[in-house]
Amino acid sequence: MMSIKIRKIILIAIVLGTLLMIESFNWQIVESNNKAKNLQVIYQDISDKELMADMKTISLSIGVQCGYCHVVIKEGSEDIEPIYDAASDEKQNKLIARNMMKMTNLINTDYLAPIVGDNKNHLITCVTCHMGHIKPVSNIDSLFIH
Numbered sequence: 001m002m003s004i005k006i007r008k009i010i011l012i013a014i015v016l017g018t019l020l021m022i023e024s025f026n027w028q029i030v031e032s033n034n035k036a037k038n039l040q041v042i043y044q045d046i047s048d049k050e051l052m053a054d055m056k057t058i059s060l061s062i063g064v065q066c067g068y069c070h071v072v073i074k075e076g077s078e079d080i081e082p083i084y085d086a087a088s089d090e091k092q093n094k095l096i097a098r099n100m101m102k103m104t105n106l107i108n109t110d111y112l113a114p115i116v117g118d119n120k121n122h123l124i125t126c127v128t129c130h131m132g133h134i135k136p137v138s139n140i141d142s143l144f145i146h
């Protein structure tokens with residue numbers, strides 16, 4: 001017969017082991033899937049965390065908030081974030097932004113990748129043109145309007 005102490009230790013080990021398994025299983029689901037329903041340009045397997053980081057970068061790059069592209073379902077307040085229907089394609093700005101993503105990817109893959117080689121940080125992003133503004137400087141005259 002095993003002593004009660006040993007049986008207790010084995011029981012605790014089984015419980016801890018099971019908890020760890022459940023924990024890592026959940027983690028895998030969270031890492032390899034996201035809740036996004038309507039990604040057409042961004043790669044499908046992006047994690048929610050990475051998607052949010054990308055969205056924040058895009059917003060900063062062109063100097064806007066999420067609601068510039070996404071339909072607001074519930075207005076936020078000082079300490080509560082607004083709620084968006086981010087999958088909706090209702091807002092024209094989101095459609096323009098999606099085309100901008102395609103354009104940026106095309107410039108990178110077709111025109112820049114062949115010349116930048118391993119210097120991936122020399123590829124362009126939204127901020128290359130927009131520099132924090134909705135309307136980029138598009139010609140020398142507009143430099144003086146900005």
Ligand code: HEC
Pocket residue numbers: 035036037038039040041042043051052055056058059062064065066067068069070086087093094095097098
């Ligand atoms: C300049 C426009 C723009 C801004 C600003 C923007 N987004 Fe997006 N967002 C998009 C586009 C375009 C897509 C779809 C990308 C695609 O089709 O691959 C998208 C997709 C998403 C999705 C995935 C929705 C789904 O179910 O498919 C979420 C979530 C999201 N955005 C959240 C945010 C949040 C939160 C912010 C603010 C931090 C934000 N976005 C700012 C343009 C924008």
Ligand code: HEC
Pocket residue numbers: 058062093096097100101104124125126127128129130134135136138
């Ligand atoms: C090669 C330069 C370039 C890059 C890169 C670029 N844009 Fe643009 N974008 C422009 C130009 C030029 C316009 C037209 C601005 C105007 O109407 O005067 C524009 C317009 C827009 C508009 C519409 C603004 C408005 O109301 O007129 C949005 C939104 C936008 N870009 C988002 C993005 C996002 C998001 C990215 C990155 C995925 C991006 N852009 C990358 C050049 C660029």
